[in-house]
Amino acid sequence: MTHDDMTHLLEAILSLKSKEELERFFTDLCTIQEINSMVQRYEVALQLDQGLTYAQIAAVTHASTATISRVNRSLVYGEEGYRTAIERMRKQENEDL
Numbered sequence: 001m002t003h004d005d006m007t008h009l010l011e012a013i014l015s016l017k018s019k020e021e022l023e024r025f026f027t028d029l030c031t032i033q034e035i036n037s038m039v040q041r042y043e044v045a046l047q048l049d050q051g052l053t054y055a056q057i058a059a060v061t062h063a064s065t066a067t068i069s070r071v072n073r074s075l076v077y078g079e080e081g082y083r084t085a086i087e088r089m090r091k092q093e094n095e096d097l
Contacts, residue, residue, distance in 0.1 A: 044071045045082040 016022050026035060040063050047057045054068050063071075075082050 041067065041071050042082075042085075044068050045075060046086060048072050048075055049082075049086050 013022070013025070016025055030038075040061055043061050044057055044063050044067060047060065048068070048071060052060075054065055057063060057068050058065060071082070
């Protein structure tokens with residue numbers, strides 16, 4: 001995969017204008033298992049951010065400790081992608097209250 005390939009995908013995602021469009025795009029693009037894996041990883045990130053233990057997260061999400069560890073490593077040492085999304089979602093939730 002080249003940088004241009006990733007750029008094309010990211011531009012396509014950014015062109016979508018609603019949750020419904022995003023859902024249809026990802027349903028076409030990914031298998032159910034791929035979508036479920038992404039959903040699970042994001043849920044793990046949210047729970048790690050809330051301070052839950054690996055055991056608590058595994059019990060709720062059924063994620064393996066390897067997955068939880070990988071997500072935690074991304075939260076701590078990654079590119080700030082999870083952190084940016086979590087903070088923006090939290091801000092949006094507070095504005096909606």
